[in-house]
Structures are given as structure tokens and as C-alpha cells.
Amino acid sequence: MGLISRGTWLRVLPPLLVVCPLLAAPKLRLLETTVGPVSVAQGANAPSRTVEAYNAGDGALNLSVTSSAAWLSGSVSAPRNCSSRAGACIPLQVSMQTAALERGMHTATLTVSDPNAADAPQTITVTAAVGGAVPDRLDLFVAPNGSTAEASFTSHSLLRTTPSTQSGGGWLSVALDGAGSFRFVLPYLVRATHQSGMAEGTY
Numbered sequence: 001m002g003l004i005s006r007g008t009w010l011r012v013l014p015p016l017l018v019v020c021p022l023l024a025a026p027k028l029r030l031l032e033t034t035v036g037p038v039s040v041a042q043g044a045n046a047p048s049r050t051v052e053a054y055n056a057g058d059g060a061l062n063l064s065v066t067s068s069a070a071w072l073s074g075s076v077s078a079p080r081n082c083s084s085r086a087g088a089c090i091p092l093q094v095s096m097q098t099a100a101l102e103r104g105m106h107t108a109t110l111t112v113s114d115p116n117a118a119d120a121p122q123t124i125t126v127t128a129a130v131g132g133a134v135p136d137r138l139d140l141f142v143a144p145n146g147s148t149a150e151a152s153f154t155s156h157s158l159l160r161t162t163p164s165t166q167s168g169g170g171w172l173s174v175a176l177d178g179a180g181s182f183r184f185v186l187p188y189l190v191r192a193t194h195q196s197g198m199a200e201g202t203y
Helices: none
Strands: 028-030 034-040 046-055 064-067 072-076 088-096 104-113 122-130 148-155 172-176 186-193
Touching (some): 034 088, 046 122, 088 104, 088 122
Parallel strands (some): 034 122
Antiparallel strands (some): 064 072, 064 104, 072 088, 104 122, 172 186
């Protein structure tokens, strides 16, 4: 008798290719994260400011703004061309109801959120200088060895400054310290320098 052997058939399937659609992922970017100090007269509301946001990813941003203080609020405006870069930006309006605030520096934060965006939420720190940002008084302590001591303040307009002293001598100076930013915050530097012959004391 002949023997008939049974063979085993193997079917080789091609690898399964799974295609997953990529989800659009917007990325939040802010052109500024600080506003101010914004100088405002006591009893008045500070002028509004604008901070620009843009999308560095895919899809579209859906922004909302919340505040940490009652005197500060933010809102989202319609997209437009950016003022300081190429492309489209979303303007965020910063409003400051400072009329009821006491004289001095007041700081609060705005939180910019989008639940679907990477790098969100982000915060904007806002400082209002009620009564102006120029201090009423600066105390500078200088060692009697020719060293100097410095302090700074900001202004939103160009100031005319003239230092004078009761003791005489050129140990006190005040000058514009750089050109400031495009938001026109102008920094001023006050410097006291110990000069030869100045005895220890208060000047």
C-alpha cells in the first residue's frame, strides 16, 4: 500500500497597517507676560493695554481670560495682524478699574486659558502705579570707600530731572537708563556716589 502524507497549509497575512488621524494641537504664545507699572492718577482709571497672543501650533486657539483681582479684567478680541511679528495675533484687552485703589503699587494677574492648547494656561502680571511710579522718597546707603548705591523707577513719559543737594557736590545723579520698550515704559536710574572728603553721615 502506498502512504499518502498530509501537508499543513500556512497562510501568511500581510502586516496590518493602522492609520491614526493626527489631532490639531494649538500652542499658546504670548508676546508679553508683564504689563506696567502703569502710572495713573489717584481716583482715576488707568488706560487700557493690549497684549497679543498667537498660535504656534495647528488648529485654532479658543482663549478665555480670568483675573485674580476685582480691579483687573481681560477680554479676547477678534484676530488681526500682529503689531510686532509676522502673522495673525489675538489681541487681549487689559482693563484696569483703579479709581478706588489707594496710592501705591498694585499687582494682579490675568490667566489666559485654552483647554485644548499646549503650554496653557499662561499668566500676565499687571502692575498699576496709583499716584504715579515716581517714588516720594529713596534711601540710598553708600559705604565710605568710593562706592555707589543705586535705585530705579519708571515713567510713561519723558521726565525733566534736575538733581540738587543741600550739601553741594555732584554725588547725586538721575538719568534715563535706556530707551525702554515699545510700551513706552521709561526706566530712570538714581545714583549716589561717595566722593573724597565726604564724612560719614546723612546727606
